Amino acid sequence: MTASSTPKADAGDRAALPAKVFAWPGLLRIESLVALAAIIILCVWSITIDAPLEEPANPAITPNPAKAPWYFLGLQELLVYFDPWIAGVVIPGLCIVGLMAIPYLDVNLKGNGYYTFKRRAFAISTFLFGFLGLWIIPIVIGVFFRGPGWNLFWPWEHWDIHKVVAQNNVNLGNLIGIKNYLAEAVLGIVFLSAWYVVPPLVLWRKKYAESPTLKAMGLTRFVITAFLFQSMMLVPLKIFARLVLHVKYFLVLPWFNV
Amino acid sequence: MPTLEQDKEDKTELRDRIASSQIWRSIFRHGFDDTQRNRVLQMTAGFLLHTRPVKVWTHGIRLRYTWGAGGLTFLMFVVACITGVVLMFYYRPVPEYAYADMKYLKFDIPFGMFMRNMHRWSAHAMVLLVLVHMLRVFLTGSYKKPREFNWVIGVCLLTLTLLLSFTGYLLPWDQLSIWAVTVGTNMARATPFLGHEGPFSEFLPFISPRYDARSLLLGGTIVAQGTLLRFYVLHCIVLPIFAIWFVMVHFYRIRKDGGISGPNKALEPPLVARPVPAGQIAPESSPPKASGALPENQPGQENQSARKSEGESE
Ligand code: HEM
Numbered sequence: 001m002t003a004s005s006t007p008k009a010d011a012g013d014r015a016a017l018p019a020k021v022f023a024w025p026g027l028l029r030i031e032s033l034v035a036l037a038a039i040i041i042l043c044v045w046s047i048t049i050d051a052p053l054e055e056p057a058n059p060a061i062t063p064n065p066a067k068a069p070w071y072f073l074g075l076q077e078l079l080v081y082f083d084p085w086i087a088g089v090v091i092p093g094l095c096i097v098g099l100m101a102i103p104y105l106d107v108n109l110k111g112n113g114y115y116t117f118k119r120r121a122f123a124i125s126t127f128l129f130g131f132l133g134l135w136i137i138p139i140v141i142g143v144f145f146r147g148p149g150w151n152l153f154w155p156w157e158h159w160d161i162h163k164v165v166a167q168n169n170v171n172l173g174n175l176i177g178i179k180n181y182l183a184e185a186v187l188g189i190v191f192l193s194a195w196y197v198v199p200p201l202v203l204w205r206k207k208y209a210e211s212p213t214l215k216a217m218g219l220t221r222f223v224i225t226a227f228l229f230q231s232m233m234l235v236p237l238k239i240f241a242r243l244v245l246h247v248k249y250f251l252v253l254p255w256f257n258v
Numbered sequence: 259m260p261t262l263e264q265d266k267e268d269k270t271e272l273r274d275r276i277a278s279s280q281i282w283r284s285i286f287r288h289g290f291d292d293t294q295r296n297r298v299l300q301m302t303a304g305f306l307l308h309t310r311p312v313k314v315w316t317h318g319i320r321l322r323y324t325w326g327a328g329g330l331t332f333l334m335f336v337v338a339c340i341t342g343v344v345l346m347f348y349y350r351p352v353p354e355y356a357y358a359d360m361k362y363l364k365f366d367i368p369f370g371m372f373m374r375n376m377h378r379w380s381a382h383a384m385v386l387l388v389l390v391h392m393l394r395v396f397l398t399g400s401y402k403k404p405r406e407f408n409w410v411i412g413v414c415l416l417t418l419t420l421l422l423s424f425t426g427y428l429l430p431w432d433q434l435s436i437w438a439v440t441v442g443t444n445m446a447r448a449t450p451f452l453g454h455e456g457p458f459s460e461f462l463p464f465i466s467p468r469y470d471a472r473s474l475l476l477g478g479t480i481v482a483q484g485t486l487l488r489f490y491v492l493h494c495i496v497l498p499i500f501a502i503w504f505v506m507v508h509f510y511r512i513r514k515d516g517g518i519s520g521p522n523k524a525l526e527p528p529l530v531a532r533p534v535p536a537g538q539i540a541p542e543s544s545p546p547k548a549s550g551a552l553p554e555n556q557p558g559q560e561n562q563s564a565r566k567s568e569g570e571s572e
Pocket residue numbers: 324325326327328329330331332335388391392395398400401405408409410411412413415416419505508512517518519520
C-alpha cells in the first residue's frame with residue numbers, strides 16, 4: 001500500500017505521474033519467469049561444470065602466481081603500481097566511502113529514473129571510467145594476462161617461470177636529477193599537493209561565477225568531490241608514470257612512499 | 259463467486275469444492291473475486307505477498323529498465339543460503355577434515371557435488387550481478403533524492419557480498435583457497451597504524467606481527483586452523499546475518515522511497531527557468547533572454563508553469 005503514495009507528488013503533479021498496475025500478475029509473473037530461467041541456467045551450469053578443487057592446502061608450496069579471487073584481482077593488480085597500504089587499504093576504503101558519498105555530492109537533479117547521458121555527462125563518464133577502466137579492466141588483466149612472477153603473458157602464451165622483465169624504476173626526484181633525499185621529499189610533497197589543489201582551485205576560480213552547478217554544490221561538496229576525483233585520477237596517473245616514465249614513487253618519506 | 263459458477267467442467271467443480279473448503283478458506287481468505295478491493299485484500303492478507311506492494315509502477319516492471327539485476331542478486335543469495343545449509347551438514351571447518359569433506363561431498367554424497375557447484379556458481383553470479391545492479395542504478399540516476407540512503411545501504415551490501423565470497427573461498431582448504439586468502443589478507447599487514455608493516459605502526463607500541471589487523475583476521479600469523487574457523491563462522495553466521503538484515507532494510511526502503519524510480523519530470527528542476535550554460539542542450543522553445551528573467555532555484559509559481567511545459571516537451 002505504501003508504495004502507492006509518493007511523498008513527493010503534490011496534487012498538481014498527479015496527472016504527470018506514470019501509471020501503476022497490480023503487482024500480481026504485472027510484477028510477480030515476470031519475476032517468476034526470470035527467476036525460473038535463472039535457476040534453470042544455474043542448474044545446467046552446475047551439472048556441467050564442477051567447482052574447482054586443487055591439491056590439498058600446503059603452506060610449504062607457494063603457487064606462482066598466487067592469485068586472489070577474481071573480484072579482488074583489480075586490487076592485486078594495483079599492487080604492481082602502489083605499496084600494499086595504498087593498494088590494499090586506502091584505495092578500497094576510498095572506493096567504499098566515495099561510492100557512499102555519491103548521492104550526497106551529486107546535486108544534479110536531472111536524470112533521475114531514466115537512462116540519459118547528456119543530462120549528466122560528467123557523472124556518467126566519471127563513474128564509467130572508474131567502474132570499467134579502474135575496476136573491470138584490471139580484473140580482466142589479472143585473470144587472463146598475469147602469469148608467474150606476476151608478469152604479463154598472453155592467454156595463449158606458455159607460462160615461462162624464468163621470464164625476467166627488466167625493471168629499473170626510479171623515483172620522481174631521480175628522474176629529474178635530484179639526488180638529495182630532503183629535496184626529493186619536498187618535490188614529492190609539492191607535486192602531490194599541486195595535484196590535489198591546483199586543478200580544483202583553477203576550476204572553482206574560473207567557473208564559479210557562471211556555473212549554476214558549482215553554486216548548487218557549494219564549497220564543502222566541491223572540495224570532497226575534487227578530493228575523491230583527484231584520488232581516482234591519481235591511479236591512472238601513477239600507472240602511466242610507471243609504464244611510460246618508469247617512475248617508482250612520486251613521494252619518498254621515512255614513513256611511507258606514494 | 260460468480261466467475262466460478264459460470265464454469266461447468268468437472269475439474270472446475272473440484273477446484274470449486276477445494277477452494278470453498280474450510281481448510282482452504284482458513285489459509286487463503288479472500289477467494290478469487292476479480293474486484294479491485296479483493297485483489298488488494300489478496301495481496302495484503304498473506305505474509306509473503308504483503309512484502310510486495312499491491313501496485314507497482316508500470317515502468318518499474320520493465321526488464322529493459324531494471325535488467326532484473328537486483329532481483330537476480332537476491333535470488334542468487336537465496337540459492338547460496340539454501341545450498342550452503344546443505345553443505346554445512348557435511349563440512350567440518352578444521353584442516354584435518356575440510357579438504358577430505360570436499361572429496362566426500364563429491365564422491366559419496368548423493369547430489370553432494372551438485373550442491374557444491376550450485377553454491378559456488380550462485381556465489382560468483384551474485385558478485386557479478388551485484389556489480390551489474392549497481393551499474394544500472396547509477397545509469398538511471400536512481401540514487402538521487404529520495405533514494406540516497408538506499409544507495410548507501412547498497413554499497414554496504416556490495417561490501418558484504420565481496421566479504422561473503424572471500425570468506426567462503428578459504429573453506430575448501432585447497433591450494434587455491436589458502437594462497438588466495440594469503441594474498442588477500444597480506445595487504446592487511448600494511449594497514450596504516452594497525453598493521454605491523456604499515457606506515458605509522460611504530461607509534462602504536464602494541465602492534466606486532468602477532469597482534470595487528472592481519473592477525474585479527476587470521477587468528478594467528480599465518481593462514482592456519484584459526485583462520486579456517488574464523489572464516490567459517492564469519493561466512494556461515496556473521497556475514498549472512500548482516501546481509502539478510504541489510505537486504506531487508508534495502509527492500510523496505512525501496513517501498514518507502516516510493517517504489518522503483520522512474521521518469522518523473524515533475525521532480526526535476528525546470529530547465530527553461532534557468533539560463534542554459536554553454537555546452538548543454540537547450541530546449542528548442544526557450545530563448546535565453548526570456549528564461550534569464552525568471553528567478554533561479556526557486557520552486558515558485560513561475561517554475562510550476564515551467565515544469566508543465568518541460569513535462570510536455572518530452
Ligand atoms: C546483495 C546485494 C543487493 C540486492 C539483493 C539488491 C536488491 C535490489 C532489488 C531487488 C531492487 C529492486 C530493483 C531492481 O531489481 O533493480 C533494488 C533496488 C535498488 N538498489 Fe539494490 N540490491 C543490492 C545491492 C545494491 C547495491 C550494491 C547498490 C548501490 C550501490 C544498490 C542500490 C539500489 C538502489 C538505489 C535501488 C533503488 C533503485 C530504483 O528505485 O530504481 N543495491 N536492489
